Amino acid sequence: MRRHYGLGCAGSVLIAALLGIPAGSVAQSLAATDLRALSLEELGNIEVTSVSRQAERLSDAPAAVYVITNEDIRRSGQTSLPEILRLAPNLEVAQVSNNSYAITARGFNSTAANKLLVLIDGRSVYTPLFSGVFWDVQDVLPEDIERIEVISGPGGTLWGANAVNGVINIITKNSRDTQGGLATFGAGNTKIDGGVRYGGKLGPDATYRIYAKGFWYGDSSVANGPHLHDAWNKPQGGFRIDWGRGLDALTLQGDAYGGSESAATGPDLLLSGRNLLSRWTRQLDNGSFQLQAYYDYANRSTFNDSVISEVTTYDIEAQHSFSPLDRHEVVWGADYRLTEDRVAIASGVFLLPVRRDLNLGSLFAQDSIALTASLKLILGLRLEDNSYTGLAPLPSARLAWKVFSDSLLWSAVSRAVRTPSRIDHDLFETVGATTVVAGGPSFKDETLTAYELGWRQQLGSRISLSVSGFYNSYDDLRSFELSPAGGLPLLVANRLEGHSYGLEVWGDYRVADWWRLKAGFNLLHESLRFKAGSNDPIGKTAEGDDPRHQLSLRSEMNITDEVELDLGVRQIGRLPAPAIPSYVSFDTRVGWKFLQDVEASVSVTNLFDHRHQEFGSLPLQFGAPPLHDIGRTVFVAVRGRY
Secondary structure, eight states: OOOSSSSHHHHHHHHHHHHTSOOOHHHHHHSSSOGGGSOHHHHTTOEEOTTTSSOEEGGGOOSEEEEEEHHHHHHHTOOSHHHHHTTOTTSEEEEEETTEEEEESSSOOSTTOOSEEEEETTEEOOBTTTTBOOGGGOOOOGGGEEEEEEEESOOHHHHOTTOSSEEEEEEEOOGGGSOEEEEEEEEESSEEEEEEEEEEESSSSEEEEEEEEEEEEOOOEETTSOBOSOOEEOOEEEEEEEEEETTEEEEEEEEEEEEEEOOSSSOOEEEEEEEEEEEEEEEETTEEEEEEEEEEEEEEEETTSSEEEEEEEEEEEEEEEEOSSTTEEEEEEEEEEEEEEEEEEOTTEEESSSEEEEEEEEEEEEEEEESSSSEEEEEEEEEEEETTTEEEEEEEEEEEEEEETTEEEEEEEEEEEEOOOHHHHHEEEEETTEEEEEOOTTOOOEEEEEEEEEEEEEETTTEEEEEEEEEEEEEEEEEEEOOTTSSSSBEEEEEEEEEEEEEEEEEEEEEETTEEEEEEEEEEEEEEEEOTTOOOSSOGGGGOOOOSEEEEEEEEEESSSSEEEEEEEEEEOOEETTEEOOEEEEEEEEEEEEETTEEEEEEEESTTOSEEOOOBOOOSSSSOOOBEEEEOEEEEEEEEEO
8 A cells, every 4th residue: 555646546637527537040030039149148147036036147146046037938848837837957856747747946846746835926826725736727838938036945934835846936927028910839759839929018018928839749659558548738828928117017917727638547638727917016215116916726526426625715815025224134924824725525535625715925034134234144934824824934944155156056045935825734535334534634834954055166158057055854754544442534734854965067168159059967865764652554655756866968059050959868867666767858949940930850769769757646546556558759849920
């Protein structure tokens, strides 16, 4: 009775049902900024906001942060967020099936990974069901993405609970940078994908864009078996309006989607959702003030309504930054979130109560203190209160030393927590008259204390390097304990602990003006153990399935002004439980600008490997889960402006 997702049989059934799976000139004309023309030194000056909640140069950010630029996305040839995130060397990204991915940072990976916070333009896409992300409904028109900031390491002080092992912040372009028309279309052996967008002006101070996109994926296959019934489709549309005058700026944006997913067993899934976000920013004499609010609705149901997940979120946040003294830069704020969650599932697996209203409130503050001209101390604290466990303090301390103008040495000590999810607190399963799982009403926050040390170096205009090491100490991780009498029902508890440590290295080398190389390498060691008195029958592999190492290398070449050749190789170490062999994936893309505002490309993934497995799927019952083959894909795309 052992499986690796940390949800037990009942949790696996619930997540499986809800996921719908078995238990050079081209950029000048098509992008706002031609990043190919920038030196690596200039790329180091790109501003990021996720590390300190204020704009700062990437080269000065004291964290393990990697930036995926719009140009990186274009040259990858990828159109979905999970595949785009493979470009970040500090993430684990594994495809489970055509409509399911496992994504995390620094370990604990599964399709229900719960230690990574994901934001899209400041809107959290976290689900209270399992404290993770439904990746099948997260979608953005790739051409509208300005950058993706990927932080490996805790960010709880500034971003709150669930920013445990990392933060992904997807930032889209201001509508003033997406004026005019854009159309994309692509087709291949596994999918059809396309989108249109148009941007214009609403007056001298306001711009807008509207877009529509959609895709269709065919069925994948099972190892040594027939095609798997996991085809899916999802149309989506939305808008963004930006207004600015003097010291004020206002953004209003929203999206809506619908779709369906086939399931290998059980009824197919219907997906629908919508969101609306507004943000007002005011520049002050000594800082800035920002007020943001959003509404988010997501629904997952089957055609026969045997499974329903309905989540409505309301969030409001205020942030103020100022400099009270010459050597201090302070950012502080408050956030309140109300989540209305309703989940019902048949076949003896359910959550009680069926509906919960969850409240999350917090206050945070961080002070960056310039000790000397080259040494900065950053102290922060968030106090966060949630409906399950009450108040949690999330402190952090960072030290940043600008050793030379082109090098940064930084260190950090942080505390982060993962607050309980519905699965942790409210999960029940019955088999006939027997209760198999009886929830975890006493489930506490999972906690992390993280120690980090990093170095970022810029060697002239052609080479950049980032190295970071970490030691993570975890406590009160989820376990499934036998009842006090030594039998069923299982109770969700916090009797697992342990540590992990690792190394992350990535670099960028501009070999010539027409040729650029990027490389990344990760090492990860995890050691978990049950606390004294635990009688968990499922096993500690329930917390995730992670490779010991990852290696990536990308080459971007401008063969001529009209022709691009991009090559990529990834080598991923074996997964322990369930055992997945190590694999190598070789990807390539050829791009051709054949008209002034039109480009075509051909992308091939797994060029030399017809099929491999990347991750085990969720089990519907005890026993070995089915494994999905990830096959070779060919995708031909055309994109143009008008």
